[in-house]
Amino acid sequence: MENSTALVMAYVGVALMVGLAGIASAVGTSICGQAAVGAMKKNSGAFGSYMALSALPGSQGLYGFVCFFMVTNIYNIITPEITMLQGAAVLGIGILVGIVNLAAAIYQGKVCANGITAIGNGHDVMGKTLILAAYPELYAILTVAATFLIASACLLYTSPSPRDRSLS
Numbered sequence: 001m002e003n004s005t006a007l008v009m010a011y012v013g014v015a016l017m018v019g020l021a022g023i024a025s026a027v028g029t030s031i032c033g034q035a036a037v038g039a040m041k042k043n044s045g046a047f048g049s050y051m052a053l054s055a056l057p058g059s060q061g062l063y064g065f066v067c068f069f070m071v072t073n074i075y076n077i078i079t080p081e082i083t084m085l086q087g088a089a090v091l092g093i094g095i096l097v098g099i100v101n102l103a104a105a106i107y108q109g110k111v112c113a114n115g116i117t118a119i120g121n122g123h124d125v126m127g128k129t130l131i132l133a134a135y136p137e138l139y140a141i142l143t144v145a146a147t148f149l150i151a152s153a154c155l156l157y158t159s160p161s162p163r164d165r166s167l168s
Contacts, residue, residue: 003080006087010078013087013094014068020098021064027102028057028109035113039120046119049126053112053119056133060101060108060140067097067147075151089154097143108136 032054039050071077071093077086115129 003082006082006084007078007080009087010082010090013091014071014078016094017097018064018068021101022061024064024102024105025058025061028060028105029054031106031109032057032112032116035116039116042120043122049119050116053116053126053129053133056112056137057105057109059137060105063140063144064097064101066144067093070147071151075155077151077154086154089150093147093150096146100143101140104136104140108133111136
């Protein structure tokens with residue numbers, strides 16, 4: 001029964017990490033896309049800048065997938081022998097990755113949308129907007145680092161480790 005509960009916790013965590021990060025990218029890129037459509041009415045010649053800025057919030061969905069890949073394939077945590085500690089850790093990772101990437105994509109989308117609007121109004125702010133958009137991106141990237149650290153710690157406190165199981 002304990003393994004079943006741990007597996008369910010881990011799968012809920014994986015669903016949150018991939019699902020919320022994917023939703024985050026969809027929301028963030030659509031915020032930018034809406035601004036780009038409005039800006040094209042004034043300045044259609046800057047479409048390349050609008051497109052580049054609109055794509056930035058799409059990275060959070062990729063980070064969610066990278067974290068999923070780390071938990072399932074690199075660290076091989078989700079197995080029938082999963083422990084409660086590992087299941088709770090994957091659930092925690094999922095909540096962390098999902099919520100942080102959701103917030104990062106939405107706020108990065110807002111930064112980029114404001115840059116798109118300014119470019120549409122004739123201001124030369126592409127480079128400055130990219131710099132400002134990097135700040136929310138940093139926190140999304142930190143979720144990948146946190147996943148690495150938490151998943152690594154899971155392997156240290158189990159016996160036998162998933163790594164050992166995969167080698168035999």
